[in-house]
Every structure is written in structure tokens, then in C-alpha cells.
Amino acid sequence: MIGLKLLGFGKVASTLILLYLISIGVSLTIGTSYDVLTGLEAFIQGFELGKPLIMEKSAKSIYTSIIPTRLANDLETVLGLNAKPVVTALGYADGVLAPIWDQSVLTHPLDMINATGIILGKHLADKLGKRQGDDILLTSVLRNSVYIVKVVEVKEFNDPRDNYVFAPSKLARALRGIQDTEASIIMFESQRDAEQALKYLSQLYELRLNYDVGVEVKLRIIASDGSLASEKKISGKGVEVFRIPLGYYQLIVSTGYAEIIVDSVKLKDSIELSLNLQGTVTLKILDCPEEPKLMDANGKILRPERVNNVWSYRIPVGVYFLNVGGHEIRIPVVSDQELRLGKGLEKEKNLESYRVVFQVRYIDGKQVEDAYLTIASSDGRLITSTTITGFYESYLQNGLYNVTLSKSGYVLKKKLIVDGEKSVDFILPLRSDGKMMYTRSFEAKILPTGYDSMSMISIMVLSAELGILITVSILAVLVYLSIISHLFESCSSEFEKLRELRFSIGFIFKSIYLPLSILFLLAGTLGGLSSIYFVEMIYWPQILPSRPVGLNPLLYFVHTVLLVSSLTHSYLKLYYRKWF
Amino acid sequence: MFKYIMKLFFRGSGNLKRYLFMIAIFEATLLTLSTVPSGYVEVVSKLTPKPNFVVSYNGPGIEIYFAYVDVGGEEVLAISSKNLREATSFLIGNNIELKDVSIGCKVNNPIIRKYFGRGNVLKCVENLVDYSIILDWTLFQQMVKTPYKKLYLKSLQEEGVSVPSAWTFTKDLLLLVNHHHRIIYICFILVLSVSCSILGLKSAVDLRQVLILTKEMHMSFQKIFLCIFIVSLLATLAGMVVGYGLASVIAPLVLICLKYLLGIPYVYLIPVATTIDDVILLAFLSLGSYLSMVIWKTIVK
Numbered sequence: 001m002i003g004l005k006l007l008g009f010g011k012v013a014s015t016l017i018l019l020y021l022i023s024i025g026v027s028l029t030i031g032t033s034y035d036v037l038t039g040l041e042a043f044i045q046g047f048e049l050g051k052p053l054i055m056e057k058s059a060k061s062i063y064t065s066i067i068p069t070r071l072a073n074d075l076e077t078v079l080g081l082n083a084k085p086v087v088t089a090l091g092y093a094d095g096v097l098a099p100i101w102d103q104s105v106l107t108h109p110l111d112m113i114n115a116t117g118i119i120l121g122k123h124l125a126d127k128l129g130k131r132q133g134d135d136i137l138l139t140s141v142l143r144n145s146v147y148i149v150k151v152v153e154v155k156e157f158n159d160p161r162d163n164y165v166f167a168p169s170k171l172a173r174a175l176r177g178i179q180d181t182e183a184s185i186i187m188f189e190s191q192r193d194a195e196q197a198l199k200y201l202s203q204l205y206e207l208r209l210n211y212d213v214g215v216e217v218k219l220r221i222i223a224s225d226g227s228l229a230s231e232k233k234i235s236g237k238g239v240e241v242f243r244i245p246l247g248y249y250q251l252i253v254s255t256g257y258a259e260i261i262v263d264s265v266k267l268k269d270s271i272e273l274s275l276n277l278q279g280t281v282t283l284k285i286l287d288c289p290e291e292p293k294l295m296d297a298n299g300k301i302l303r304p305e306r307v308n309n310v311w312s313y314r315i316p317v318g319v320y321f322l323n324v325g326g327h328e329i330r331i332p333v334v335s336d337q338e339l340r341l342g343k344g345l346e347k348e349k350n351l352e353s354y355r356v357v358f359q360v361r362y363i364d365g366k367q368v369e370d371a372y373l374t375i376a377s378s379d380g381r382l383i384t385s386t387t388i389t390g391f392y393e394s395y396l397q398n399g400l401y402n403v404t405l406s407k408s409g410y411v412l413k414k415k416l417i418v419d420g421e422k423s424v425d426f427i428l429p430l431r432s433d434g435k436m437m438y439t440r441s442f443e444a445k446i447l448p449t450g451y452d453s454m455s456m457i458s459i460m461v462l463s464a465e466l467g468i469l470i471t472v473s474i475l476a477v478l479v480y481l482s483i484i485s486h487l488f489e490s491c492s493s494e495f496e497k498l499r500e501l502r503f504s505i506g507f508i509f510k511s512i513y514l515p516l517s518i519l520f521l522l523a524g525t526l527g528g529l530s531s532i533y534f535v536e537m538i539y540w541p542q543i544l545p546s547r548p549v550g551l552n553p554l555l556y557f558v559h560t561v562l563l564v565s566s567l568t569h570s571y572l573k574l575y576y577r578k579w580f
Numbered sequence: 581m582f583k584y585i586m587k588l589f590f591r592g593s594g595n596l597k598r599y600l601f602m603i604a605i606f607e608a609t610l611l612t613l614s615t616v617p618s619g620y621v622e623v624v625s626k627l628t629p630k631p632n633f634v635v636s637y638n639g640p641g642i643e644i645y646f647a648y649v650d651v652g653g654e655e656v657l658a659i660s661s662k663n664l665r666e667a668t669s670f671l672i673g674n675n676i677e678l679k680d681v682s683i684g685c686k687v688n689n690p691i692i693r694k695y696f697g698r699g700n701v702l703k704c705v706e707n708l709v710d711y712s713i714i715l716d717w718t719l720f721q722q723m724v725k726t727p728y729k730k731l732y733l734k735s736l737q738e739e740g741v742s743v744p745s746a747w748t749f750t751k752d753l754l755l756l757v758n759h760h761h762r763i764i765y766i767c768f769i770l771v772l773s774v775s776c777s778i779l780g781l782k783s784a785v786d787l788r789q790v791l792i793l794t795k796e797m798h799m800s801f802q803k804i805f806l807c808i809f810i811v812s813l814l815a816t817l818a819g820m821v822v823g824y825g826l827a828s829v830i831a832p833l834v835l836i837c838l839k840y841l842l843g844i845p846y847v848y849l850i851p852v853a854t855t856i857d858d859v860i861l862l863a864f865l866s867l868g869s870y871l872s873m874v875i876w877k878t879i880v881k
Contacts, residue, residue, distance in 0.1 A: 026767070026771070094637075116657070137741070139742075139743050141744060142746065144744045145706050146743045148659075174706050177706075472767075483774075541759055
């Protein structure tokens with residue numbers, strides 16, 4: 001009280017009023033700038049998933065990132081990581097800005113019958129006044145698309161997802177404008193998984209192939225989504241080195257007569273493979289009293305050699321047609337092979353039969369129509385030779401079998417041991433639409449919290465608000481300094497007297513600095529409280545489901561630090577000028 | 581006399597110089613804030629392609645009606661319009677020949693085809709058309725038993741959501757940022773007025789000395805105050821000019837920094853002439869605050 005009396009109650013009171021008024025302006029500016037900055041960013045960028053994710057390195061937002069879906073599958077197949085591809089888009093739901101996410105991201109996604117059914121976050125639904133069964137108009141920021149969709153469910157999350165739209169994958173892709181082989185981000189269960197994935201994805205691996213092929217062939221490396229990773233012509237003996245990223249690949253040799261899948265590779269390290277392919281192979285047909293009628297793909301009848309009731313053909317690798325008893329069967333021949341036509345369908349009485357299911361799908365999961373399945377025993381007896389669509393069921397006895405599937409020149413061979421019920425999957429390394437795309441080169445970056453603070457969209461807002469935040473903070477210090485130094489300068493004669501009376505530094509500190517600090521803090525706090533009140537009162541444009549301000553009340557008191565710092569600076573300046 | 585008063589002004593404690601400096605800083609800051617960020621968003625909004633059309637629940641515009649038709653136990657979206665040709669030209673982009681029934685590519689299946697018995701299947705356009713059946717208006721009225729809803733398609737950028745909605749998005753962002761700037765502007769007025777009042781109080785001490793000196797020279801108070809007003813006005817105008825100059829340097833510098841630090845594309849921006857209204861208002865307000873304090877301290881007291 002003595003110190004304040006010395007300075008003059010009137011002067012101190014007027015300074016406090018000034019500081020209170022200024023602090024309203026300053027806290028309002030700093031608080032709202034930060035609120036708008038972070039609030040919009042959080043809204044636009046995606047909720048805090050609590051799960052790490054990776055996205056395209058060059059993309060500035062999860063809404064502009066495009067990532068091949070196959071990467072998620074490859075990470076799971078090759079590294080055993082739990083990786084989920086997710087599609088994200090930004091759009092308007094009945095005129096309200098809303099992030100639109102692929103509903104597969106939810107813990108319990110709905111099995112949506114209707115392709116245009118959506119799940120609405122609770123807050124967004126309340127804001128739009130929508131309930132289950134209502135229609136919503138959905139538009140996309142990036143695509144020239146508008147959809148009428150039906151609300152299938154309103155879900156409450158108690159987090160920012162309450163402002164989101166969750167759409168079926170197809171619709172989300174259409175809104176984002178990406179193909180079915182692409183997604184926006186890949187989500188992981190743990191940070192460790194994401195880091196491991198990024199480590200593997202950020203480098204190329206060497207696939208060294210030692211080949212010995214009798215004819216000129218085209219070697220294709222096909223990625224798990226059916227895209228072409230690399231292609232080379234090879235012939236004779238040699239070594240070919242491919243540098244390709246992590247993934248699950250199939251090596252296909254195209255001979256002109258057939259497309260033969262020679263190997264599949266889970267590439268996560270540099271590896272070496274061998275490829276041996278004879279230019280011509282021998283097909284021996286046994287147990288056939290008459291000369292078999294074998295034709296190539298062009299219908300040309302081939303002539304065999306006969307040695308001890310065995311019909312022997314020296315033919316190039318390919319798919320051939322054999323006429324047996326008026327029936328034409330397709331025989332893919334990719335290596336030396338023996339075929340017994342005599343007792344193929346007879347079953348040995350003592351052996352038990354098991355149900356074996358054969359499934360054939362394209363690489364994108366769709367059923368293959370009119371594929372040709374051949375089942376032969378290990379000694380070459382032909383058991384089944386038939387055209388199948390997607391699915392085929394057979395009963396086979398215990399034993400070893402050679403199963404061949406051919407479609408459009410592609411030949412897939414498998415050895416099958418039957419010792420119980422089995423399911424055999426054939427995946428044709430082709431897309432159902434017949435398109436052969438090139439594998440997209442991809443560079444990833446990690447977002448540890450599922451949040452891109454440096455996105456293009458948030459930067460737009462950031463550039464608008466960051467400047468305000470910094471300059472207002474600097475101005476606040478300047479104004480506070482100006483006011484406080486004015487108070488001290490106006491009391492310079494009083495300070496002079498104190499100096500002459502040789503009052504101790506401790507006394508000055510206790511009687512002037514401390515009471516002023518408390519009073520200034522009070523003025524600043526009151527200013528902060530008033531600005532919070534004003535923020536609630538001020539009208540804000542309703543473009544978002546929630547108000548962009550008032551999210552973090554503490555921000556409205558940050559200026560008090562600036563205020564006390566300014567007082568300390570002015571006090572120290574006075575102290576050094578007057579007492580030294 | 582004016583020259584003499586000017587000399588007296590720039591001597592003393594230098595508060596007048598500080599006043600000039602303060603005004604310049606404030607105005608430079610204001611200009612930078614009003615030019616760079618919102619200017620940047622404005623540039624982005626100008627770069628945003630114009631929408632193809634606007635869709636709204638409110639008219640005017642071309643009306644399209646929609647409702648659900650039960651086909652084999654499954655709901656299918658049916659759309660129609662009294663002006664079907666024009667409505668579909670908005671959605672599909674060109675004039676196509678529509679029959680009584682046109683089936684969207686994503687709902688095309690044997691059940692639908694059998695149910696409607698006729699109609700052509702439309703090519704995919706990645707739009708609501710893909711998931712719907714377009715019906716002739718008379719047929720729509722006959723088939724739809726439930727109450728149907730209405731939408732309006734417009735070609736102008738009126739009220740509604742643009743398609744694609746990037747236009748609405750940038751417009752909304754701009755609206756929000758500009759609204760925030762208006763709040764900041766009011767805060768600035770408050771801060772600047774208070775600061776200039778303090779500067780006025782401080783320079784009143786110097787001015788009192790100037791008044792004493794000029795009184796000795798037998799000059800009239802009116803003339804002296806006119807001179808003081810002119811000097812203050814000139815200082816304010818000089819502050820404005822310096823402010824514009826500073827902003828012209830700061831704005832590109834800020835953008836260059838943002839480009840290199842955060843990778844924001846550089847768009848060259850300098851203070852635009854239209855900001856003069858805001859700056860003049862602020863400048864005269866600061867001048868008023870300053871002079872009112874000077875008058876109160878030197879004459880009233």
C-alpha cells in the first residue's frame with residue numbers, strides 16, 4: 001500500500017483501467033487467432049485418430065493424398081503388419097463443410113446394402129436436423145459430383161468424429177475421385193508398425209534373376225494389384241537385376257504361346273532367383289492306342305513320334321488342344337509332361353475321397369469366367385478337364401495331384417496333396433477390367449498422430465492467422481511497455497526521493513513491484529475473462545458444425561505473461577537507471 | 581513560424597518522433613495483416629475454378645424432384661423434372677436423348693431393367709445420376725407414391741453449394757478469415773486509440789514548453805494550434821506512407837519465408853489501394869486520440 005501511495009492511487013488506477021482495456025483487445029486477438037488456427041486445422045485435417053498413418057509425401061493434406069491400396073495389402077502379406085487403406089474426402093453435407101471418410105475406418109462398419117447410405121456423426125446430424133432415414137445432399141470439394149444419400153445411422157463418438165460423414169468405400173472414392181486401386185492414407189495399429197512400414201517403403205530392393213531360357217521371352221513383374229512393376233525381354237543365359245519397392249510380386253514369362261507364372265516373391269530384402277525355361281518341352285501321351293489329335297492355338301495339327309506305345313511331341317511351351325473321343329480338352333504344357341488317357345476316371349476302391357473346392361479370381365477379387373481347369377494325378381492320369389466360372393467342386397482321393405488353370409493364355413500350375421477337405425485358390429494376375437496399369441512410384445511420409453499440421457489447406461488458414469498471432473503478441477509487449485514506462489516516468493520525482501532517502505532494494509521490490517504485479521495480473525485476468533465473454537457473444541459465420549472459438553480458454557490468459565514480463569522489464573530498467 | 585514550430589516539435593523528449601514511429605508501425609502491421617493473409621486467401625479463391633453449377637434446396641433455379649421407388653424390395657432413387665432436358669444437362673454436362681426411363685449405371689441390374697421394362701442405361705458420370713433412375717415427369721408422378729422432395733439447380737454463383745464445392749469452400753474460408761480480421765480490426769482500433777492517447781499525454785509536456793516559447797513570441801493560440809494540427813496531420817500521413825512502404829517490404833518477405841519454411845506457393849502481394857479506407861479511418865482515429873489528449877492536457881488543464 002505504501003508503494004502504491006507513493007506512486008499515487010489515481011495514476012495506478014488509471015493505468016490499471018488502461019491495461020484492462022488493452023488486455024481485452026490483446027487476449028481477444030491472441031486467443032481467437034490461435035483458436036481459429038487450431039480449430040479449423042483440426043476440423044479440416046482430420047480427427048486425432050490416436051492411430052498413426054502414412055500418406056503421400058508430396059501431398060499437403062490427407063484429403064489430397066493418393067496412395068495405392070496394394071501397399072496396405074503388401075505390408076500385411078510381406079511384413080505381417082496390420083495396415084488399413086482408408087479413403088478420405090472433403091465435401092459439403094447439406095451445405096455444411098464436412099470431412100467424408102470411408103466407413104471401413106470405423107470399429108464396427110455397417111454392412112451397407114445401399115451404395116448411397118451414410119453414417120452421420122451425432123453433432124453434424126443435430127446441426128443439420130437429420131435423423132435415420134433422412135436424405136442428405138453430398139458434394140465434393142475436389143470432384144464435380146453431387147449425390148443424394150440416405151442416413152443409415154447417426155453415431156455418437158464424443159470426439160471430433162461427431163462432425164464427420166462416413167460413406168461406403170465406393171462412394172467415398174467417387175467423391176475423392178480416385179480409382180478402386182487407390183486410397184488416401186494407410187492407418188496402422190501402432191507407431192512402431194507405421195515406422196517399420198515407412199522404413200521398408202522408403203527404399204528399393206534388388207531382385208536378381210539368373211535366367212536360362214531357350215527362347216526369347218518377355219519377363220513381367222506384376223504387383224499385387226495387377227499393375228506392371230517392370231518388364232524386360234530376355235533370352236539365353238544371363239542375369240537381370242530389377243530394383244523395385246517392397247511388395248508381393250508375381251513373375252510372369254510371356255512366350256508368345258503362353259503366359260506362365262514362374263514364381264511369386266514377397267520382396268522385403270534383396271533376393272536372388274533362378275529361372276530355367278526350356279524353349280521346347282516334351283509331351284508324352286500314354287495309354288492311347290490310336291494317334292492322338294493334338295492341335296496348337298492356331299488349330300495346326302501336330303505330328304507325334306511313336307516309341308513303344310508312347311506318343312511323344314516336342315513342342316514349344318504353350319496351351320494345346322487334344323481331341324479325345326470327340327471331346328476337346330485343353331492342355332497347358334509348360335514343362336515336360338506325361339499324360340495318361342486310359343484309366344483316368346477309375347477310382348481305387350480302398351482310398352477315401354475328399355471334397356476339394358477350387359476358386360478362381362482376378363487380382364481385384366472378382367470371379368473369373370470361363371477358366372479352364374485340368375486336374376491330373378502325379379503319374380499323369382487325367383482326372384478332370386473342365387471350364388469353370390469362379391468356383392468348382394470335386395471329390396479327390398488321397399494322393400498327389402497336378403492342377404493347372406488356364407485363362408487368356410495365362411497358365412497357373414499347382415501341386416495339390418489331398419489328405420482331407422481342401423480349398424484351392426487361383427488368383428489370376430490380371431485385373432477384371434483387362435487394364436494393365438504401370439505400378440505407380442510412391443513416396444510416403446508418416447503422420448504420428450494421424451494429423452497433418454502442415455497441410456495445404458491448414459496452411460492457407462495458418463498464413464492468415466499466424467501473422468496476426470505473432471504481430472499482435474509483439475504489439476502487446478510494445479503497448480504494455482509504453483503504458484508501464486509512462487507510469488514510472490510520471491512518478492520519476494517520487495522515485496528520486498526514494499533514492500535520496502536510501503530505501504533498500506528489497507523495500508522497493510516489496511512495496512512497488514510485487515503489488516503492481518498482482519494488480520496487473522488481476523487486470524490481465526479480468527481482461528481475459530471479459531474477452532472470453534465477448535468471444536461467446538460475437539457472431540461467427542456458421543460454415544462449420546461447431547464454433548471455431550472458445551476451444552481452449554487458457555489461451556485467453558497468455559497475454560498476462562506478456563504483461564508481467566513488460567512490468568518486470570520496465571521495473572528493471574527503472575531500477576538500473578535510478579539506483580546505479 | 582511553421583518552420584520554427586516544426587523545429588520545436590522534433591526537439592525535446594522526442595515524443596512526436598515516437599508518435600510518428602508508432603503510427604508507422606501500427607499501420608504497417610495492419611496493412612500487412614490485411615494484405616498478406618486475407619489477400620492470400622483471396623488470391624487462392626480467384627485461382628479456384630468457377631463451379632459448374634450450384635445446387636440448393638431453395639429457388640430460383642431448375643427444379644428437380646426426387647423420391648424412392650420400391651423395386652423388388654429395394655429402394656431406388658428416382659429423379660425427375662418438369663424441365664428434364666435442362667436439368668440433366670446440368671448433371672450430365674450435355675444434352676442427351678432421354679427416354680421415359682433412363683437407368684443410372686450403378687443401379688443397372690436385371691431386376692431394375694425387368695421392373696421398368698424399357699429405358700436406356702446411362703453412362704457413368706460420377707454423379708447422383710449414376711445411382712438413380714431418371715423418369716419422365718408424368719411417369720414420375722404416376723410411379724412415386726411417397727411425398728417427393730425438391731432441389732434447385734442454378735448456373736449462377738448464388739446461394740447454395742457449388743459443384744464442385746471447392747468454390748464454396750474457399751468462399752467460406754475467406755468469410756471466416758475476413759470475419760476474424762474485422763474483430764482484430766476493432767481490437768486494433770482500441771489498442772491504437774489507447775496508445776495514441778498515452779503518447780498524447782506524454783507529448784503534452786513538450787507541447788506546453790512549445791506554447792510557453794511561442795507565447796513569448798506573441799503568437800496567437802489559434803495559429804499555434806493550427807500549426808500543431810498541421811504537424812500532427814503531416815506526421816500521421818507520413819506514418820501512413822511509411823506504413824505502406826513497410827508493408828510492401830514485409831508482405832513479400834513474409835510470403836518468401838512462408839514459402840521456404842512451410843512450402844506455401846508464393847503469390848506476390850503488396851498493399852492494395854482498396855485498403856486505404858481502413859487505414860485512413862485508423863490513422864484519423866489515432867490522430868484524434870492524440871490531439872484530444874494534447875488539448876485536454878494543454879488547454880483544459
